[in-house]
């Protein structure tokens with residue numbers, strides 16, 4: 456134990472470009488408190504008394520977060536060789552206008568092939584936003600921001616009506632999530648309301 460504390464005290468300050476401000480959200484801040492064992496790696500380290508992990512593990516946590524797949528707005532960059540999750544505009548009357556689907560997108564994001572009762576089913580519509588993860592994603596602030604960013608960007612002949620429908624769906628979906636006690640309720644509500652600042656046709660015809 457003494458040796459790991461000695462190592463912690465004499466460890467050089469790494470020059471990796473990460474500031475204290477970058478690392479505090481990931482559980483480390485500088486300070487003279489000597490912790491015997493980081494919960495992640497077991498090494499002794501020095502830092503602020505309220506640290507949750509050592510500096511190296513805080514860097515790892517930050518990099519893992521930076522590298523994680525993120526929601527992308529529209530269909531640009533969507534892989535067409537494998538399944539992704541997407542909020543997909545289907546615009547039918549007996550379902551929601553936008554569905555969270557897992558499937559393979561076409562090049563232009565206007566056909567999304569899902570598996571339905573063991574058979575491929577190409578849905579027509581368009582990709583509102585997408586994320587390249589395995590597990591079904593939950594409605595997050597990033598997802599809402601990506602959906603809002605997709606509004607008013609298309610020049611399709613029907614874009615006004617589609618954007619209007621997507622906006623209505625988004626507001627309904629976020630209200631439902633808030634009513635269900637979403638952990639980031641104020642943030643997803645604020646992100647959804649940003650759509651009202653956008654100028655696009657809200658004419659439904």
Ligand SMILES: [Zn+2]
Pocket residue numbers: 493494495496497498508509510511512513
């Ligand atoms: Zn550690």
